Amino acid sequence: MxxxxxxxxxxxxxxxxxxxxxxxxxxxxxxxxxxxxxxxxxxxxxxxxxxxxxxxxxxxxxxxxxxxxxxxxxxxxxxxxxxxxxxxxxxxxxxxxxxxxxxxxxxxxxxxxxxxxEAVEVVGEKTTVEVRLDKKVYNIGKDLTTSGATVSDALNNVPSVNVDVEGNISLRGNDNVRILINGKPSALAGFGSTDALRQLPADAIEKVEVITSPSARYDAEGTAGILNIVLRKEKTLGFNGSVNVYAGYPIQSGITANANLRTDKFNIFNTTGVRYNESPGNAFFDNTYTSGSFDRILEVRDYDRSGKNFNTNLGMEYFLSDNSSITGSIFMRFSEGDDTTDNSNSRFNNGALDSRTFRVEEELEDDESYQLSLNYTKDFNDDGHKLTADFQYSTGNEIETSRIEENSIFPDSELIVRENVINDEEEKEYLIQADYVLPIGENAQFEAGYRGTLENTITDYQLDSLDQSSGNFVINRNLTNKFTYDENVHAVYTQYGNKFGKLSFLLGLRLESTQLIGKLESEFDSEALQEELGVDVDVNFDKNYLGLFPTVNLIYELGEMEQISLGYNRRINRPRGWFINPFPSRSSRTNIFQGNPDLDPAFANAFDLGYLKRWQELTLTGSVYYQKETNSFERVQEQTGQTTTDGIEIVRSIPINLATNERIGAEAGLLYSPTRWLRLNSSFNLFRFSSEGVFNGVDYGTENTSWFARFSSKVTLPAKIDLQTNAFYRGPSQNAQTESEGIFSLNVAMSKDVFNDNGTISLNVSDLLNSRKRRSFTETDFFTSRSEFQWRERSVTLAFIYRFNEQKKRNGQGRGNGYDDGEEFEGGAK
CATH class of the missing domain: 2.60.40.1120 (Carboxypeptidase-like, regulatory domain)
Structure with a gap:
């Protein structure tokens, strides 16, 4: 060497x-x-x-x-x-x-x-950020703080991305993000939910693509943009892989194995993980009311969550020739959850304690998902002329069973309510896709393609209440229902890219046809339900939309290591099934969530002006962005006019189409590596959000300025010891009814290479200061609420990874893996 x-x-x-x-x-x-x-x-x-x-x-x-x-x-x-x-x-x-x-x-x-x-050892590490015409690519595989963590944890370390205390993902402060796996919608990311990302191991990720100005090749879904998670797969001949074992406190343990066997004719790859974790959390609510039997109610909640899950992804790529291959894979995920919530409730009138209750809710969850994927790739020549075709079938079934019991403990001890809730959700999705790429000359490239996605979701909801006079459970016919929701999207696109001197451009146009179908089955009087929601609401609907989505991406090279970029795209936000389901579901007796079948898709136009400058030891990225969205979604809380049997006002949350919202912001990132043993990485995002709209005579317009910042340092010490610190702060924010305080969190980690660099031991402390808590204040004309919520307390994880026939650091990329959705016309700095 x-x-x-x-x-x-x-x-x-x-x-x-x-x-x-x-x-x-x-x-x-x-x-x-x-x-x-x-x-x-x-x-x-x-x-x-x-x-x-x-x-x-x-x-x-x-x-x-x-x-x-x-x-x-x-x-x-x-x-x-x-x-x-x-x-x-x-x-x-x-x-x-x-x-x-x-x-x-x-x-x-x-x-x-x-x-x-096999004989090359690369001293330097791969660049953390790669800037393309339509995206930034972050390689996060060497992030020590994600060892033994989940995909959701890893995303929280990516610039421009924020994962809140409940696992909701936002991009530049906007939570309408499209999550893709290997360039396509996937059961691995969950069906319209991010819960699955909390179960997948972080060390299965190779890189994350942050696509704030998506080209026409990508779905138009997601007004904030797209996060594309690219999974690992080795490309070197022979057998190689790794095993990662970890354990921590609060109790968590797991093992993840990555294996790859490659010959000249085929490549077999597998990632399998088993995980058990406990997530203690807590919450506090101080509510005041202008009506009802009490003027103040204090709630203290303790969450005791545990989960077991197993996931595996097994596939094989077969090389039909030197220029073509077919790849097939199957993904399976099984999980069991057992969550218990204790709720201590104190009620006051005129400052004096009136009564106390204690509520216990135990939720058992069984979830299983399957996905079958097939990919065909044909390279017509070595210049990039290629055809890819994909078929994907995904199915999932989630059954949630909740047992709820609430008792009065002061001044008298008696049973208030006992309920059983069963929520059975079945989901299926078909995806068919074809992409054609034709290079024209040295710098130009033409692309065209088709994508069709057919999604079906059936939600079967049943609520049983105990009849204390008979001692039997009785079905609540007013809430029990079955809702079927179909979303069918067909899209064709074309785009053309070229480079003239220092100017690179990528122009595209996408045509999408959307069909949304809802069907409600219930014994509840549909006219009464329509009257509650609004006179113009149809609980059984078939809506069709046709939209054009242009994209423009430009890069101009100011110098060899300096460039500016400009992007424009039009996006859509389609309502998910649970946002449309008109039947209320209860998180408690006093708070219900009710979907709105009258929701229409929201549309957004977005502009992004970016800048990149590289020096020998420093990389600077920056951008200014603007977005205007029409028919935007907003969740609002309002009175139902009803109270519980013990006199508490029942509050309803419902999503609505507001008139418009505007978002303008700026972000900057710095990557500084002055020496081989020190790497510093920081980013800052400042944005202003304003919305306007009226619902049921209430003005929900608001304005808000917020920001978040991230800092990471990695130090290499003698004896092959690495230290890493990740700090994150999100500034105060607000929407139409709620103000939230800032949140700070700090993660630290260290690692040591052992066994001739084939093994690594790491220790990771997540939320070192135990400060990752959401504190907020909600105010309406009928109640106020001050609250504090912590999803998971500080955790410590010890992990050991051992690599078989793998180099810890590699240079270069190998043969394509059949997941080339992100490989398109590129220009400017990499």
Whole structure:
């Protein structure tokens, strides 16, 4: 290894000296071209072009490629042996070339040399952020604070992304984010929910793509943008893999295994994880009322959650030829949850304690998901001309059974209510997709494709209440219902990209047809339900929408290491099934959530102006963005006019279409690596949000300015010990009815390489200061509420990972894996 490194250093030195001495003269000719990775089409920066004179072998000149893989070298006319070299890649050779005039060698594609790769140790780490025409790519595999953690935990360390205390994901402060796995909707990410991301292991991720200005290839769903989670899969020959074992407190334990077997004809890959965790949490509510039997109610809640889950993803890629392959995989996830909530309730009148109750709710959850995926890839040539086709079938079933009992404990002891709730949700999704890519010349590229997604969700809800006079449970016919919801989306797109000098552009247009169908089955009087929701509401509906979604992405290179970008796109936010289901579901006797079948999709136009500057040790990224959304969703709370049997006002939450909302903001990120042993990473996002709209005679317009910041440091100490600190702060925020205080959290971790770098031991403390709590204040014309909520208390995790035939650090990318949804026309800095 040292000899090879010395050889490359000597070669680089001689080339640099030769170039410096060559100068310009009347007999000079220019040799130009571009070097790309053969498998994924990415430019190879710092690839070496070597020109060796045939007549005088001691005469060697050449040059290196720039950030876009381009080279341009001047030399004297003559006969040369030409080679292009890159560490761990196969050498490209052209021998005995007569060069009498300037020549463009065009695009040169080279691939990984598997045998050499096994012997290469790359001292530097892969760039943390890669900037493309329509996205930023963050490689998070070396984040120590995610060892033994989940995908949801890992996303919270990605700039521009925030995961709140309840697991809700937002991008730049906007929670309408489209989550994709390997470029496609997936059961791995959950059906319209992010709960599944809390069960998948973080070490299954290779990278996260933050797509704030999606091109036409991507779904138009998600007004905030798209998060594409790309899963790991090794690309080197032979058998390799890793095993990660972890345990922690509060009680958590698990094991995740990644395995890969690759030959010249096939590649078998698998990720399997087993996890058990306990998540103690707590909440406090101080509510005041202007009506009802009490003027103040204090609630103290303790959450005791536990979960067991198993997930596995098994697949095989079969190489039909050197230019085509078919990939099949099956994913399965099984989980069991047991959550117990204790609620102590104190009621006051005129400052004096009137009564106390104690409520216990136990929720058992059984969840299973399956997904079958097939992919076909055909490379017509080495220039990027290709066709991909995908089929995916996903199905899931989630059964939630809740047992609720509430008793009066002061001044008398008696049973108030006992209920059983059964919520059975079945989901199915079909996806068919085809993408065609045609390079045109050296820099241009044309794409076209189709995607169809058919989703069906059936929610069967039943509430049984104890009849204390008979001692039997009786079905509550007013709340028991079955709701079927279908969302069918068909889309075609086309886009064209090119580069002229320093300007790269990508223009696209997507046409989407959306059909939303709802069907309600219940014994409850539908006219009474319509009267409660609104006279124009139809609980059984069939809605159709047709929309055009243009996209424009531009990059202009101000210099070799500096660029600006401009993006525009139009997006849609479709209501999910639980937002439309008109029957109320109860989180407590006093708070209900009710869907609104009259919801229409929201549409948004977004602009993004970005900047990137690289220095030798510092990378700066920044952007200013603006978004205007019409028919935006907002959850509001209002009176129902009803009270519980013991006189407490019942409050309803319901989603509505507000008129508009506007969001303007700016963000900046810094990556600083002054030495090999220190890496600093920080980001800052400031945004202003305003909305306007009226519902049931109440004005829900609001304005809010908020911000969040993230800082991470990684220090490498002697004896191969790494220390990492991640700090996050989200500033105060508010919506139409609720103000939330700022939240600060701090994660720290350390690791030590063992067993000749094949193993790593790490210790991770999440939320070191136990400060990750949401504190908020809600005010309406009929009640106020001050609350504090903590989803999970501080946790400590000890993990050990052992790698089989894997290098801890690699350079370069291997053969495509059949999940190339993100590999499209690119320009500018990488």
């Amino acid at each position: 040292n000899k090879k490194l010395l050889t490359y250093l000597l070669l680089f030195t001689s080339l640099t000296f030769g170039i410096a001495q060559s100068g310009r003269g009347p007999n000079q000719i220019t040799l130009s071209g571009k070097v790309l990775d053969k498998d994924n089409g990415l430019p190879l920066e710092y690839a070496t072009l070597v020109l060796q004179s045939v007549d005088n072998p001691g005469q060697v000149t050449g040059g290196i490629t720039d950030i876009d893989g381009n080279f341009s070298v001047e030399t004297k006319p003559g006969t040369y042996n030409i080679s292009v070299e890159y560490i761990s890649y196969k050498t490209y050779r052209l021998n005995n070339q007569e060069l009498n005039s300037s020549r463009d060698l065009g695009t040169i594609r080279i691939g990984i040399d598997v045998e050499q790769l």
